[in-house]
Amino acid sequence: MxxxxxxxxxITGVLTDSSIAFHTARLAIEEGAEVVLSSFGRQMKLTSAFAKRLPGDxxxxxxxxxxxxxxxxxxxxxAVREAGLDRLDGVVHSIGFAPQSVMGGNFLSGEWEDVATALQVSTFSYKALGVAARPLMTDGGAVVGLTFDAQFAWPVYDWMGVAKAGLEAANRYLARDLGPAxxxxxxxxxxxxxxxxxxSIPGFEQMEAAWPERAPLGWDQTTAEPTARTVAALLSDWFPATTGEIVHVDGGVHAMGQ
Structure with missing residues (x-):
């Protein structure tokens, strides 16, 4: 079983077959789940194309x-009911976006309109998705999102880092308010x-360059498999009393000094 x-x-955010969302969807199907994906606009064609690469007939x-x-x-x-699911047991929030004008060293010059876009798409949407899915989660379940450790000011991440800090706070409040359900x-x-x-992050190589050396377990930047496995585990029944948590899948870098 x-x-x-x-x-x-x-599962949101399937846009390529290298993404965390894609590998989560693949693992979920292999582990017996029934999956619906979401997308919109011009991205819909991409999501539909990569959906064909997932397991199953x-x-x-x-x-x-x-x-x-x-x-x-x-x-x-x-929409989910029309797609064939009468309920949801889990939702994966793999959504984030910030205009390049507020990343890549542009923290001080970032304008509110672009910052607001980053916060709406990358932070507020977590709450919005949880509320939108709640009517289908009548038997409880799990909402799992993706972050990039927001306790530090990372090079080039700028306002996306602020958005992730907001996401981590929003996770705690969403856990509080959806826990009774x-x-x-x-x-x-x-x-x-x-x-x-x-x-899409200008200068991202500055963030990733030293990661494998700093990670006690090492770190393979070319695969989303370890992260996807953790997401799948949190969607399962094996964490029945865990909520409001941030699980690090980073080779251990978060626990090391500089």
Whole structure:
């Protein structure tokens, strides 16, 4: 019996087959889960194409969800039902974006309009997704998001780092407010991985260069597998009393001194 046998999951953020979201979806299906993906706009074609690379005879359905759209959020439960799932046992929030004008050394020059975009997409959307999925999580379940350790001021990360700090705080409050419904809310803090999101950060190589040497367990920047396994575990029934937590999957760098 698979770790996620019988689970019904919504997974956001599948845009390439190197992403954490893609590998989470693959593992979830291999472990017995039924999966629905979400996407929107021009990205919908990408998500649908990569869905075909996931295991199974039929690709997972893809529902429309722009997390900045009140209409999409209000219609999420109906969209998931129309895609064939009558409930959700877990949701994966793999969503983040900040304009390049507020990263890459532009912290002091960042304008509010661009900062607001980063905070809405990367921080507020976590709460928005949890609330939108809640009507389908009648038997409880898990919301799992992705962060990049926000206790430090990383080179070039700038306002995205601030957005991740907000995400980590939002996770604690969401855990508080959804806990009575039996919904656990946790984040996975991954080390740097060569994903599309990472490549969009100006100067990202400054953040990742020394990671393998600093990590007691070492660190392979070319694979999302360890992170995806942790996300899958948090979606399972094996963490029944864990919520408001940040699980680090970074080779141990978070625990080391500079």
């Amino acid at each position: 698979g770790l996620l046998e019988g689970k019904k999951l919504l 039929t690709p997972p359905p893809v529902v429309q969800l722009d997390v900045t759209s009140d209409e999409d959020l209000a219609g999420l439960a109906d 039996g919904i656990r809310c946790n984040l996975v803090s991954a080390g740097p991985i060569k994903t599309t999101a990472a490549k």
